[in-house]
Amino acid sequence: MDEVVARAGAELARIASEYPAGLVAAVSHGDVIRALLAHYAGMPLDLMLRLEVAPASVSAVRLAPEPLVMAVNWRTDGIGSLDLRIRRS
Numbered sequence: 001m002d003e004v005v006a007r008a009g010a011e012l013a014r015i016a017s018e019y020p021a022g023l024v025a026a027v028s029h030g031d032v033i034r035a036l037l038a039h040y041a042g043m044p045l046d047l048m049l050r051l052e053v054a055p056a057s058v059s060a061v062r063l064a065p066e067p068l069v070m071a072v073n074w075r076t077d078g079i080g081s082l083d084l085r086i087r088r089s
Helices: 002-018 030-041 045-050 076-081
Strands: 057-062 068-075
Touching: 002 030, 030 045, 030 057, 030 068
Parallel strands: none
Antiparallel strands: 057 068
């Protein structure tokens, strides 16, 4: 799973660098999402199965300036209410 996190994390970093001020969506399998969420939350990967990632749910991670897990297993029926804009100070 470490290799999965390395590959998926590198791709997310590439996408984030391509759209530094943007909001992007990445779609993947549940275990990849769980592993990345655990990684960005600083959890050991052996605890990733404690995270629920339901089908068609949304998880959100802000990658810069530091990774921040903003939402986990959020249902898409209320997607308009989650504000994921980057706030600059």
